[in-house]
Amino acid sequence: MIKGIKGVKDLLPEETPRWRLIEETARRWATGYGFQEIRIPIFEVTTLFARSIGASTDIVEKEMYTFQDRDGTSLTLRPEGTAGTVRAYIEHNRAADPVPQKYFYFGPMFRHERPQAGRLRQFHQFGVESFGIADPRADVEVIALLWRVLxxxxxxxLTLEINNLGDTADRETYRPQLVAYLKQHEEKLCGNCKRRIETNPLRVLDCKVPDCRTATEAAPHLADTLSEKARTYFAGVLAGLDAIRIPYHLNHRLVRGLDYYGLTTFEVTTTNLGAQNAVGAGGRYDGLVETLGGPPTPAVGFAVGLERMAMMLPDTAVVSTPGYTTVYVAGFGIQGSAAGLLSLEELRKAGIRAVSDFRSGTLKAHLRQADRLGCRYTLIVGDDEVVKGLGVLRNMETKVQLDIPLLSLIPHVLPLLSGS
RNA sequence: GUGGGUGUAGCUCAGUUGGUUAGAGCGCCGGAUUGUGGAUCCGGAGGUCGCGGGUUCGAAACCCGUCACUCACCCCA
Structure with missing residues (x-):
């Protein structure tokens, strides 16, 4: 048997309603905030991701699905959505458009990791990118949208955590201070963090190992080395969140895994996701557009994991689709089967939801299926009915049956359906 | 990449110190009702016991290997 790829899941019909609810909610709110849908490819040239996400990040180092095109070009299945969106923004010169460039997207992302609860190799994100607005209110708008959707x-x-990473220069001044501190306390750190002192010292602050946390309690704070500009900007973001009553927690340890973030960074976590706790995250990335060859462009965005939202979504939130009136057509016998097919098509052409099960050869089997499918009515068309030219419309709840002329089916059926 | 757990019917799971034909519930199909659903009763179909070796008179069970799923580490959505 050919099986699906590890970490790549099918969404069966039983699960799609909860996904539709999530997608429709996200789309409605995003549209309401003035974002427009963009659809970008699921694969790009490898260098796009390497340059934007950061060459030394885990994603680029070991998690990308990379392969060669026939001409030898290295291509990669997208591990996230921002890089491609930025590429499209630059390529189509959207900066020249005077209208605010605020996009949202849905789609699959790919990372080669060992799957576990809440983590897949093909997973899905809803994301938002806001280009060209260097105003704290743009950050607030994006964070508010994320919070409102969830x-x-x-x-x-849910908890919204937020931090100020400052600009590049701020982190350059801070980094040596932090490294000096960490080296003094190196013995207390876990093996991973010892390594991180060289590779990614900021990440040590975000380590979950309790000893590491206590060891870094007294570490210098990035907040103390921030420039005046970065501070006032961040204060503006917080003031905006306060004004519109979005609850947040300052977390000076919050560091994101992608290189392009600066200034505002945020993450929404939950306690309901197994070992995983991030539902969605994002931040400001003012340098990225330029890095990728575009004009200097401030930008903010976020992405949320649809699988993670789906896991957390209470069952009660997914209401069973309101009882559409469906007519089951029970055509059986030699002539009845043929006449039933005709009636089925007539109903459908008239916009009436109509189904049948062609495996069923007896009326009993048909009624059983009609019952299982939750159909409100069954149109019985056996050989006897064909002879008389009258089908029998059975109300499945009341068991009341009416004769309906098969040749003028729709005018007779329609009033009954709208009346019920 | 590293560690733990689990693989028996469509689904959820039993299966005794290794013993003969591998079971149950639910689901499915049929009959009771020769053309009327749900409930009940009766009957039936459905299995390479993940796969490959090994031990044994005999393996679903024990040993080795392997694969898959799963949880966790790492990291992240």
Whole structure:
């Protein structure tokens, strides 16, 4: 048997309603905030991701699905959505458009990791990117949208954490201070963090190992080395969040895994996701557009994991689709089968939801299927009915049956359906 | 990449110190009702016991290997 690829899941019909609810909620709110949908390819040239995400990040170092095109070009299945969106923004010169460039997207992302609860190799994100606005209100707008979408879905146990990473220069001054501190306390750190002192010292602050946390309690804070400009900007973001009543927690340890973030960075976590706790995250990335060859362009965005939202979404949130009136057509017998097929098509052409099960050869089997499918009515068309030219419309709840002329089916059926 | 757990019917799972024909519940199909659903009763179909070796008179069970799923580490959505 050919099986699906490890970490790549099928979404069966039983699960798609909860996904539709999530997608429709996200799309509605994003549109309401003035974002427009963009659809970008799921693969790009490898250098796009290497340059934007950061060559020394885990994603680029060991998690990308990379392969050669026939001409030898290195291509990669997208591990996230921002790089491609930025590429499209530059390529189509959207900076020249005077209208605010605020995009949202849905789609699959690919990372070669060992799957576990809440983590897949093909997973799906809803993301948002806001280009060209260097104003704290742009950050606030993006964070508010994220928070409103998650709140609208009534996802439990959410916390919004936010931090100020400062600009590149700020981090350059801070880094040696932190490294000096970490080297003094190196013995207390876990093996991973010892290595991180050289590779990614900021990441040590975000380590979950309790000893590492206590060891870094007294570490110098990035906040103390921030420039006046970065501070006032961040203060503006917080003031905006306060004004519109978005609850947040300052977390000076919050560091994101992608290189392009600066200034505002945020993450929404939950306690309901197994070992995983991030539902969605984002931040400001003012340098990225330029890095990728575009004009200097401030930008903010976020991405949320649809699988993670789906896991947390309470079952009660997914209401069973409101009882559409469906007519089951039970055509059986030699002539009845043929006449039934005709009636089925007539109903469908008239916009009436109609189904049948062609495996069923007896009326009993047909009625059983009609029942299982939850159909409100069954149109019985056996050989006897064909002879008389009258089908029998059975109300499955009341068991009341009416004769309906098969030749003028729709005018007779339609009033019954709208009346019920 | 590293570690733990689990692989028996479509699904959820039993299966005794290794013993003969591998079971149950649910689901499915049929009958009771020769043309009327759900409930009940009766009957039926459905299995390479993940795969490959080994031990044994005999393996679903024990040993080795392997694969898959899963949880966790790492990292992240």
């Amino acid at each position: 709140s609208a879905l009534a996802l439990p146990g």
